[in-house]
Amino acid sequence: MNASFTITIDNQSVEATPGESLLEVCRKANIPLPVMCDFKGLSPVGACRLCLVEIEGVPKLLPACTTLVAPNQAVHTQSDKLRKYRRMIIELIFSERNHICAICVANNNCELQKMAYELGMDHVRFPYLTPVCEVDASHEKYVMDHNRCILCTRCVRVCSEIEGAMTRDVMGRGFDARIITEFKQPWGDSTGCTSCGKCVQVCPTGALTPNDAAQGRLKKNPELVALLIEKREAKP
């Protein structure tokens, strides 16, 4: 049933198994794809749209993380069109909240910042929305700064899928969407949070940080969570 087949990615033949996503196949074949919301071991959501790829015969661009492989697929991961769209997407992410690297704890240690450099973003062509966002510093160890959140929902997924506490989710829609703890309560009031800090480690920006991090001094360790996920999957 699970017979593998071959697909073409950037003109090279790659082996794929039914049920795998394009992103998983690309990872195995060492084909780089920009990702922001995806975290290996967590369920894919297709929130950031940075992993868009072109598939021959499909008129629209599809995110590699939520697109399953199919026999005879011919995929392109690099093209002028894709570069243009990815640039636009990262600029839109920046324009949505108040991302000011110079005063951020995650400066030089931020996946969003790194991604913007990689994609060659030198300015943002869209007007900033500058929403009024709260900072929740009620937790004894961590801070949630919604100004720096990109709604990738890695924290939501790691909390429900790995820790199993399910304290986080997304409320509202569009411009009003926010990550919430329990009934939109202060994080410190949460009775379900185990303070494990996995959400802080997987957060790609300075939105979730330990509260003792000084500006530009933040060190995160997402590899620790990745390793933990691997261990749990391999559980004897």
Place this chain on the structure above:
Amino acid sequence: MSSGLNRLTDLEKPATEDARLKRIQTALKRYDARPDALIEILHIVEESYGYVPLWMMALLAKEMKVPPSRIYGVVTFYHFFSLKPKGEHTCVVCTGTACHVRGSQRVLNDIEDEFSVRAGETTPDGKLGLQTARCLGCCSLGPVTVIDNEIIPKSEPEKIVALIHEKAGI
């Protein structure tokens, strides 16, 4: 919408038990408190109370074993549910394209001015809740206004204001 965090005290169930609570408990039993019946039960809550109180969400989270954040996420995602009491009478003005072209903005402005209430809010006395909708699917009747679930076709500002005075008694 984003400002203001909820406190633990907001989650406490009021001491009074009434027919509305009975209705919810019956519904919970009927659906066997299955987590996938969350939206159905929230519908019944919204119909019974006119909104979804926080303490009710806390109760449902406990009974149905659904994470609190999930319930809050669902309630804030769908416009059908509201977090605040809606008012004794409701008035919905359609601001869809067809109604807009036919002058629904004037209807809305007149109601807002007359009753000192903004769209999406309720008058301080709790008598009238004013909402907007994007197309009710009967564009040929536009501008459409819905007062207490009754559709008023070809609404004229003066007539609608008078009708609200009459129905809501304000």
